[in-house]
Amino acid sequence: MIKSEQIYFDFDGQNIVVHKVKNMEELITDPTDPDKVPCWAEIWPASIGLARYIHAQRDLTHITAIELGAGLGLPGVLAGQKGAHITFSDFNAQALYYCDQNARSNGLQKYDILLADWRDFPPDLKYDLVLGSDIVYEPRLLPYLEKVLTNFLNGNCEVLLSHSSRIVSFEFAEELAHNLQKEHYLDYIDVSVEESLFTDYRIAIHSIK
Numbered sequence: 001m002i003k004s005e006q007i008y009f010d011f012d013g014q015n016i017v018v019h020k021v022k023n024m025e026e027l028i029t030d031p032t033d034p035d036k037v038p039c040w041a042e043i044w045p046a047s048i049g050l051a052r053y054i055h056a057q058r059d060l061t062h063i064t065a066i067e068l069g070a071g072l073g074l075p076g077v078l079a080g081q082k083g084a085h086i087t088f089s090d091f092n093a094q095a096l097y098y099c100d101q102n103a104r105s106n107g108l109q110k111y112d113i114l115l116a117d118w119r120d121f122p123p124d125l126k127y128d129l130v131l132g133s134d135i136v137y138e139p140r141l142l143p144y145l146e147k148v149l150t151n152f153l154n155g156n157c158e159v160l161l162s163h164s165s166r167i168v169s170f171e172f173a174e175e176l177a178h179n180l181q182k183e184h185y186l187d188y189i190d191v192s193v194e195e196s197l198f199t200d201y202r203i204a205i206h207s208i209k
């Protein structure tokens, strides 16, 4: 039986709880298969940065939103709390189990869950806002992700991508916006993570629309 733990965040006095797997090692079944690396089970600094950005900058009342590669769903939870009807999506069913738990534990009532792989993603979905924290990193997946995001952007939405300093992610966002002739704004948010090898992160937030 996999043990869970709860991590608490304070967003300007608003308490958020994230349920996660206590020991990620227990999830490793085949380290040679990149699809089975349990990166969904970590709260990545980019997700804290995007959640803080949404909390501080956005009123999402009457907005429909999807979080891609949601993992534990922290930015999606904050988007839901700011009024969005959020869909948590991932290709890993265990991740979506935790998204569901995290949405409910933080009082979200209207949200959806979508099990979908970027390599075979439904092409006709429409949302006002698309969220992705730490999803642009794996070269073999980038062409699929580009297609997914292009479909969304052609439907006139805004895409928010967050990541820690990673050249491939900067280049991907820049090229995506350039190729589609979309506006591209770049913001930064500082995130401190206790009990981590590195404690201070500068998280880039790309808005493409």
Ligand SMILES: C[S@@+](CC[C@H](N)C(=O)[O-])C[C@H]1O[C@@H](n2cnc3c(N)ncnc32)[C@H](O)[C@@H]1O
Pocket (backbone or CB within 6 Å): 039, 040, 041, 042, 043, 044, 046, 047, 068, 069, 070, 071, 072, 073, 089, 090, 091, 092, 095, 116, 117, 118, 119, 132, 133, 134, 135, 141
């Ligand atoms: C580095 S983790 C980031 C998780 C979360 N967004 C965060 O920032 O904490 C990447 C996420 O993308 C998901 N993912 C990886 N490959 C995927 C694919 N082909 N289709 C859909 N989701 C995928 C993983 O399951 C994982 O949740």
